[in-house]
Amino acid sequence: MNDTIKKFGHPATLIAEYDHWLILLRPAQPTLGALVLAAKSEATAFGDLPAEAHAGLKVATAAIERALMQAVGYAKMNYLMLMMVDPHVHFHVLPRYEGDRSGAGLTVGDAGWPGQPDLGQAIKLDETQIAALVGWLKPYFA
Template identity: 85%
Template sequence: MNETIAKFGHPATLIADYAHWVVLLRPAQPTLGALVLAAKSDATAFGDLPAAAHAELKTVTAAIEAALRQAVGYAKINYLMLMMVDPHVHFHVLPRYDGERSGAGITVADAGWPGQPDLGQAVKLDESQIAALTGWLKPYFA
């Protein structure tokens, strides 16, 4: 695992583990079910990932979209590859919707809908909320 994965709270935030990728709960939730899809590689450029990681992305994104569709009922989904602060290859995965969504006792409004996501309005989770939301989302990936 690389430093970016650790920064996003692994292993407490781990939702799904693949050969080349991990799916983590995003500790700050701009929308309910926001995730981090992080490459296990030490690569800092998307094009530097091994071919097998790119191939596996099809499987992982299909699983993410199916799980979040069931859990959150999103209208759109955004994959943001910013990598400005955390250098290793990763995406912020944001389910987008009009209004609010609730799960595991946590309610989050999509403050940016229908425009760009408003990351500054993210709900910052404490350890117990991270555990609850991670536990709530994991079964959707089974």
């Protein structure tokens, strides 16, 4: 696994795995169910991914949207490709909603709604909370 994947807590944060992509729980939750969609590749530019990885986005994003609609009931989905600190290709996936959402003993509001997501207001999870949220979300991806 590349260093970006490791930084986001793999394997403890792993929710689902595809041929070219991993879906990880984001260890800091600006909204409930925030994920990281990380390419397994060593590529540091989106255009450098193989064509199969681009095609695989269809499967991974469809799974994310289906699962998080069931789990969180989001109104909009944001995919942020920031890659400023963590160089390997990845997206921060943020379900967006008005008000609060609860799951696995955690309640999280969307501080930026209806504007840009407020990543600075993210709840930093401890190991117990990570395990609980991963356990809560995994069945939605089955």
